[in-house]
Amino acid sequence: xxxxxxxxxxxxxxxxxxxxxxxxxxxxxxxxxxxxxxxxxxxxxxxxxxxxxxxxxxxxxxxxxxxxxxxxxxxxxxxxxxxxxxxxxxxxxxxxxxxxxxxxxxxxxxxxxxxxxxxxxxxxxxxxxxxxxxxxxxxxxxxxxxxxxxxxxxxxxxxxxxxxxxxxxxxxxxxxxxxxxxxxxxxxxxxxxxxxxxxxxxxxxxxxxxxxxxxxxxxxxxxxxxxxxxxxxxxxxxxxxxxxxxxxxxxxxxxxxxxxxxxxxxxxxxxxxxxxxxxxxxxxxxxxxxxxxxxxxxxxxxxxxxxxxxxxxxxxxxxxxxxxxxxxxxxxxxxxxxxxxxxxxxxxxxxxxxxxxxxxxxxxxxxxxxxxxxxxxxxxxxx
Numbered sequence: 001x002x003x004x005x006x007x008x009x010x011x012x013x014x015x016x017x018x019x020x021x022x023x024x025x026x027x028x029x030x031x032x033x034x035x036x037x038x039x040x041x042x043x044x045x046x047x048x049x050x051x052x053x054x055x056x057x058x059x060x061x062x063x064x065x066x067x068x069x070x071x072x073x074x075x076x077x078x079x080x081x082x083x084x085x086x087x088x089x090x091x092x093x094x095x096x097x098x099x100x101x102x103x104x105x106x107x108x109x110x111x112x113x114x115x116x117x118x119x120x121x122x123x124x125x126x127x128x129x130x131x132x133x134x135x136x137x138x139x140x141x142x143x144x145x146x147x148x149x150x151x152x153x154x155x156x157x158x159x160x161x162x163x164x165x166x167x168x169x170x171x172x173x174x175x176x177x178x179x180x181x182x183x184x185x186x187x188x189x190x191x192x193x194x195x196x197x198x199x200x201x202x203x204x205x206x207x208x209x210x211x212x213x214x215x216x217x218x219x220x221x222x223x224x225x226x227x228x229x230x231x232x233x234x235x236x237x238x239x240x241x242x243x244x245x246x247x248x249x250x251x252x253x254x255x256x257x258x259x260x261x262x263x264x265x266x267x268x269x270x271x272x273x274x275x276x277x278x279x280x281x282x283x284x285x286x287x288x289x290x291x292x293x294x295x296x297x298x299x300x301x302x303x304x305x306x307x308x309x310x311x312x313x314x315x316x317x318x319x320x321x322x323x324x325x326x327x328x329x330x331x332x333x334x335x336x337x338x339x340x341x342x343x344x345x346x347x348x349x350x351x352x353x354x355x356x357x358x359x360x361x362x363x364x365x366x367x368x369x370x371x372x373x374x375x376x377x378x379x380x381x382x383x
Contacts (some may be wrong), residue, residue: 009037165355195268200227
């Protein structure tokens with residue numbers, strides 16, 4: 001089988017990094033096309049030996065991207081097209097239908113009121129649903145996302161849940177890595193350090209972390225990620241007088257970037273995910289794999305598990321809608337700080353999100369989708 005993955009962009013982000021990791025474990029010959037922004041993850045994919053092409057989409061309304069992509073699909077004689085992220089799903093489904101190729105799409109970032117950090121509008125939803133019918137299957141990265149898709153009107157039979165995955169060995173705690181990363185970042189050896197990872201956008205609520213750390217003398221904060229809120233968060237830290245206790249690392253995980261996310265997680269003592277809503281919550285799973293206590297708000301990766309509370313996790317924002325989120329987070333971190341920094345065994349729940357399991361589940365979706373197609377592009381090309 002030959003598969004073409006189509007994604008909106010390849011800057012450093014959760015969906016983009018997940019695609020790179022997945023391709024290392026899929027037993028399928030895969031190429032990648034990015035509609036725009038062949039960034040750091042494109043370089044990483046090429047370093048892995050994956051062929052990456054930039055479609056050169058000039059804007060969200062560059063309709064010429066559809067026939068260009070359809071021609072590329074035909075030339076490649078792909079058996080299957082797999083699209084990722086909203087714009088690529090819309091354009092990719094249409095192009096795959098024009099090329100006569102089976103298409104599967106993954107929904108990575110569907111929230112209750114947002115998709116990929118943008119407000120959901122009636123037009124956005126209608127365009128999504130109209131093009132969704134062109135595919136053979138839609139993959140949800142969590143049961144929470146699957147439920148949202150069903151509520152939108154996507155038939156349940158077309159929805160397959162394939163959770164995001166991680167390579168657990170990459171995040172295994174290492175004391176030597178902790179010491180070297182703390183030295184690199186100028187963090188005191190015995191300081192209590194809070195960690196946060198993600199794109200710096202309003203929905204991630206990294207401002208809560210800054211305010212909570214400001215209220216806890218002696219606590220430090222490491223933020224890994226970049227985005228439009230970067231300057232506002234730096235300004236907030238300056239106003240609160242805690243710039244010296246915060247490390248803004250920018251994008252981590254790109255080729256040559258140091259430290260990487262595993263190093264960051266080794267260096268901190270508690271991880272926080274304060275997102276207002278999430279489609280999955282991959283960073284929380286990575287933190288748990290690193291043996292970190294986790295304080296989290298919305299996190300389907302944890303909330304969708306049937307076994308109940310996950311050891312080492314503390315949920316905030318669930319008791320009272322009127323509660324002050326900064327005060328609640330501050331109290332949770334104060335408790336962690338007073339309890340003393342300690343590593344925990346990765347909980348069994350982390351094993352549920354092994355990338356190898358995700359790969360096998362996705363291959364089942366591929367097989368079902370392709371089997372439903374009577375004539376593949378390869379068969380047409382080689383009668």
